[in-house]
Amino acid sequence: MAEPVVDILMYHSVSDRGGATAIEPATFAAQMDAIAEAGLPVIALDDLLAARDGRGALAPHSLILTFDDGFQDFADAAWPVLERHGFRPIVYLPTAHVGRSEDWRGIADPPRPLMGWGTIAALAAEGVAFGSHSVSHADLDALSPEALHAELERSRQRIEDRLGRRVTHFAPPYGIAGPAVRAEIARLYRSSVGTRLGRARPGDDPFDLPRLEMHYFRDIGRWRAHLAGRGAAYLAARRGLRALRGMVARPWQGTVSGSAR
Numbered sequence: 227m228a229e230p231v232v233d234i235l236m237y238h239s240v241s242d243r244g245g246a247t248a249i250e251p252a253t254f255a256a257q258m259d260a261i262a263e264a265g266l267p268v269i270a271l272d273d274l275l276a277a278r279d280g281r282g283a284l285a286p287h288s289l290i291l292t293f294d295d296g297f298q299d300f301a302d303a304a305w306p307v308l309e310r311h312g313f314r315p316i317v318y319l320p321t322a323h324v325g326r327s328e329d330w331r332g333i334a335d336p337p338r339p340l341m342g343w344g345t346i347a348a349l350a351a352e353g354v355a356f357g358s359h360s361v362s363h364a365d366l367d368a369l370s371p372e373a374l375h376a377e378l379e380r381s382r383q384r385i386e387d388r389l390g391r392r393v394t395h396f397a398p399p400y401g402i403a404g405p406a407v408r409a410e411i412a413r414l415y416r417s418s419v420g421t422r423l424g425r426a427r428p429g430d431d432p433f434d435l436p437r438l439e440m441h442y443f444r445d446i447g448r449w450r451a452h453l454a455g456r457g458a459a460y461l462a463a464r465r466g467l468r469a470l471r472g473m474v475a476r477p478w479q480g481t482v483s484g485s486a487r
């Protein structure tokens with residue numbers, strides 16, 4: 227039997243603001259409807275890790291829903307749709323920005339507001355999981371070991387203090403996490419997702435899990451085809467384009483290709 231495949235979907239903002247980090251609410255709703263119609267299970271990261279450890283089994287194809295940054299539009303636009311379907315996502319919070327606005331590299335203009343702790347606590351009670359996205363939304367590879375440790379440890383502590391539950395999942399800002407950073411994440415968390423494009427499997431390194439950038443699946447026909455198991459060629463083409471762009475863009479720009487994550 228083939229190893230089960232898990233699509234870890236990556237979202238940021240669900241709004242009409244445009245740009246690579248925003249998905250229109252109607253498109254998001256259609257993407258979620260397509261999952262429900264396909265009858266595919268939405269699982270939690272803990273389920274993937276349990277399967278990895280031999281403590282549980284997975285369906286041949288399941289999905290995990292992730293949202294980076296904790297924008298206010300998650301509560302306003304995304305959660306009502308998810309709740310209707312009974313889908314349970316995870317939201318990664320940069321804790322210094324909670325209740326404020328984005329102010330990191332490549333943000334929208336004007337900056338988009340992030341959820342406050344009251345909203346986050348209410349969502350947690352309704353079934354939303356929360357992970358850490360660092361304290362300050364820093365480029366972790368650029369930090370000293372001490373500063374890196376503080377970004378990882380303090381953000382986790384803050385969310386745990388606020389929500390009274392363990393925080394075991396991490397998403398590095400911009401998807402940037404070299405070997406040293408990944409090793410430190412592994413000391414403090416149980417998983418880390420990046421921006422590497424691909425489908426996850428239980429045997430994958432849990433600290434370098436690939437995700438699907440859902441901006442690439444705004445065409446609902448394309449998304450339905452993927453869910454039906456007919457998306458391999460499109461995904462391979464997208465991965466090739468990204469690799470090419472990365473090689474061209476990085477040397478002199480010194481930035482991550484694409485837009486801010």
Ligand SMILES: [Zn+2]
Pocket residue numbers: 294295359363399400487
């Ligand atoms: Zn981010």
